Amino acid sequence: MAKPRSAPRLADVAARAGVSIATASRSLAGREGVSEAVAAHVREIALQLGYVANVHARTLAGGATSTVGLIVHEIGDPYFAEIASGVIEVAAQRGLTVQICHSARDPRTELHQIRTLIAHRTDAIIVAGSGYTEPALQAESNAVLQAFQDGGGRVAVIGRHFLAADAVRPDNEAAGRAVTAHLLELGHRRIGVIAGPAVLTTVADRLAGVAAALADRGLSLADVPVLHTDFTRNGGHAGAEKLLAEHPDLTALIALNDVMAIGVLSVLRAHGIAVPQQMSVAGVDDVAVAADLAPSLTTVRLPMTEMGELALTMALKPPSARKRRKTTGHELVVRDSTGPAPTPAP
Template sequence: MKRSLAQTRLVDVAAAAGVSIATASRSLSGTPGVSPAVADRVRQIAVELGYVANLHARSLASGSTATIGLVVHEIGDPYFSEIASGVLRVAASEGRTVQICHTGRDPDAELQQIRSMVANRVGAIIVAGSGFVDPTVELPARHELERFSEAGGRVAVIGRHHLGVDAVLPENVEGGRAVTEHVLGLGHRRIAVLAGSTALTTVADRLSGVHEALVEAGLDPSEVPVVEAAFTREGGREGARRVLAEHPDTTAVVALNDDMAIGCLSELRVAGVPVPTRMSVTGFDDVAVAGDLSPGLTTVRLPMVDMGARALALALKEPGKRPRRQRIPATLVVRDSTGPVPG
């Protein structure tokens, strides 16, 4: 019969790892005398068996854990770098350090990064970035975070629906609706959407807002092309090329993040398509560079630095009886990348 997590002992970890109890103990406590490869293997097996959670609880009780783990999709994306800035600000004020890793939007990589952070006995974990529309994709990560929380670890997430922990949730549906209403108000009806994978909840939510605005305007969302590409600048460039080739009558592009919008603007410039007199372009997030582009990018503002700060502040509070939710408003920011439909 499978041993419960509460019953897992050091001897079980040692047996599973094929090492002595003394080696297992030194590996888990970070005591010198064990090779890094062996120590990593023992810690990973301890996580899988649940023993590391008990060790973690003792570490927290002794006040010896001051590291925060931050998991992001892509640290080079300005959205995540601004969130990281907020986390780092709060961590510094609390005398804590931050360990950052990124996952490339790969759920398996995310799970491994979470396990690694638990094995390294961080005091809290912040997971930032979109979850997946199919909640079963996130189930292993959810179980890992639940065990971590039950043992005394603190967890908060940003923009995730299915992990069952404290969360900071931007109003993505409302933002998608607002930016589409703006484009429609300028007279545009031949609209294309540049989106990341629709398997991501952030993309699905923002696209839902776009569709709400289209329906309210009497348009059929199924007739508005949605071009899926990487949620990056290169994805935006690729998406713009496809729009120009496959939907040449398009007069406005609604990109579902600023990185894609910036890539789109770059490709339109190369193609000699003037913005906004021939093509209007919008983004989402309002990263720091958005207002410095030429033309400045019309977008939806999310306070990313504040979101990171809020998430860590939530994680450092005493846990509540139920997961806490903080809704973050999305605000339309109109700049020069949008204009009236061409005459």
């Protein structure tokens, strides 16, 4: 019987790349003292060989110093704060430490953080937030994470990703459908949508839900203005200003996340537009502050804390032959920011 092939070592990477072991180590850890060209070459060789820094096969349950890496898109976004709280709660119960990283929705930054977490002997990595509609944007991250798992590491993702990992998938399409159907039932037909970047799968899925609700009423997404902007409070603010200027007949605005909706409400307040008497506003997520806004925000509740808990729980389990997929529920929460469509002036 042939002997199983041993895992590639740092020395193998250094030899293949034609550099010293010290240079190879600095390149893979992202430390200073190595040019970007050399570091990129070393990373490519490591990827070809299937090398993962500090490969270890110990399980999470057995290591007293085990660390979980959590990569989020925006550390200041309440959506990710609530996910992080769920991860931290489960980690505390298991005696694990959580290291949180911020990718700013940049796939290259995300890849760098994945490599850094692996180099720091992280036992499990959770990537929280949207994937990208183009698989190529995460192809290298996928290869690195696969090698990490082959070496004994564990991975789980939150959102729809093109990554070979266990996944917790929010009901994004159902959420977009629910919030749109709510406004249609209130009589709104002149509805504007403020969306995040089209490259994010979360945006694509929520927009698909909006389109489905419109289709149920014989309408089309082409019948409503959709503005793609940053998935942030400032993005919602800028988007609302633009839609109000270009479409003054709108009676409702859907923001595809709550922090954007907060920016929308700020613009309407500044323009003296009464909510919901003149304009209804709705979001998605139901972050903790949504109920405390004035007016309180109609939104779709996603179980963000539970999503974080579930993701880490999945990562702590032994790997399965097929990647696990868990879909969350959702709940329409009607508050003060939506009301019947205003009657057109005679």
